[in-house]
Amino acid sequence: MRRAAVLLYRSLALYTAVALLGACGRSEADEGRVPPAPVGVTAAAGSSTSVHVMWNAVSAEPRISVYEVYRGRTKVREVPGSEHMVDVIGLRPSTGYVFTVRARDTEGRLGPPGREARASTPAAVAADDRAPTAPGKAQGRAVGSRAVQLSWSAAGDDTGVVSYDVYQGASKIHSVGGNQTATVVTGLRPGTRYAFTVRARDAADNVSAPGTTVRVTTPGTDDGxxxxxxxxxxxxxxxxxxxxxxxxxxxxxxxxxxxxxxxxxxxxxxxxxxxxxxxxxxxxxxxxxxxxxxxxxxxxxxxxxxxxxxxxxxxxxxxxxxx
CATH class of the missing domain: 2.60.40.10 (Immunoglobulins)
Structure with a gap:
């Protein structure tokens, strides 16, 4: 009877050790498959109550289903995995904010946050209904087959320009802070003709007319x-x-x-x-x-x-x- 009890104890101990090793192995494998942290995270005030947050798309397998956007430690938005920019609204004027982004894959694994991006909203302007002037002297050149560098002269506004929005045709595809008059637009196609315009935005969300159109053709070929x-x-x-x-x-x-x-x-x-x-x-x-x-x-x-x-x-x- 005692010998049988000893054998049973040893069997249970061996089974427990194997189970623990197996669980550890699965945990390490699962952890190794979490999505990487998003890179290229930027934040720029879009108005006195909004900030435009952007990041580079994360390549992972399983693929990304959702991006989680945090203001400090608070999750403020969930963005579909097919998007990589968002306007965080409902903010306070004259306030500094810190944003981070995390990627979650189709199996529910949540990756670590990318680097912090900081932005400060400008002061609110009462009864401002005057839009900025259109940006001028826009220029552009291809930087490789999938990117274009754009520059323009600053727009004028009675209260100050908060951000510049970049359009390709009728689609807004990029945004930068009001202190910038140049940017690089990525994620383009080789061998494709583009027409870009830039609009200025003030703290009251008044938007200017588009500046001059910049036409650039990226090198290479794209059969579609x-x-x-x-x-x-x-x-x-x-x-x-x-x-x-x-x-x-x-x-x-x-x-x-x-x-x-x-x-x-x-x-x-x-x-x-x-x-x-x-x-x-x-x-x-x-x-x-x-x-x-x-x-x-x-x-x-x-x-x-x-x-x-x-x-x-x-x-x-x-x-x-x-x-």
Whole structure:
């Protein structure tokens, strides 16, 4: 009986040791897979009550699902993994703030914070409804195949310029503090022609007219394949005597959110799809009316408006017949 008890004790001890070793091994492996800290974190006041926070996209596997933005130790925003900038609003005028950003992957692992970024909001200005003057003398040049350096002369304002917003076409893609008159815009495409403008913003959120347009073409080539939607499918269905075209696709991977698509039907632009809320990241779908006749064959394809303000490549073309 005593010998059996000793054997049982030894077995239990060995089992416990193995279990602990296994748990330690899993813990170390899990910890080794947490996302890295975001780099390139910057913060610049956008007005007397807001700060624009930016960072570089984190590459990780599993991929990033959410970025957490902290003001001091308080989490103030969660941003989808496809975005890497945010305006933190509701702040106090004439106040200094410290921001950090952490990445969380699709399995829920939260990485360490990036370096601290500091910004101070300017004093509030009462009854200011006068916008700054437009920035002038804008210039630009390509810095490699995926970046452009921009510069401009300072805008004027009766209370002072707080920030400058950089636009590519109609899309705001970058923002810097009001004491800066130059910046480098990254995340661009090789072999692509860009048209940039700069607008000035004051503490009351008054925005100037755009300055002169800067046109720059990045060197290299881009066939559009990496920017085209994939897994594109097209089917039809009939409802109340009418036929609809049902589309489904996987959005292209991009350094930012994709909220707009263009659909071409039979070689012509048929419709634009703009997501007003949270845009889909893993799988998207859309359905639209194509007529009441059966036996009509259509050719359809789709492309995305990328975060840099340009259109990506077209998806594969699909042919579908109503009925």
């Amino acid at each position: 394949r990496d920017t085209a939607p994939t897994g594109f499918r097209a089917t039809t269905h009939r409802t109340d005597g009418a036929y609809y075209l049902d589309l489904a696709w996987v959005p292209p991977r991009a350094d930012g959110v994709i909220a707009e698509y263009q659909i071409r039907l039979d070689g012509q632009s048929a419709t634009s799809l703009v997501y007003g809320g949270k845009a889909p990241r893993d799988r998207a779908s859309y359905s639209f009316y194509v007529g009441r006749d059966a036996g009509v064959t259509h050719r359809v394809r789709i492309r995305a408006k990328l975060p840099d303000g340009t259109w990506g490549g077209f998806s594969a073309e699909r042919t579908v017949t109503t009925g």
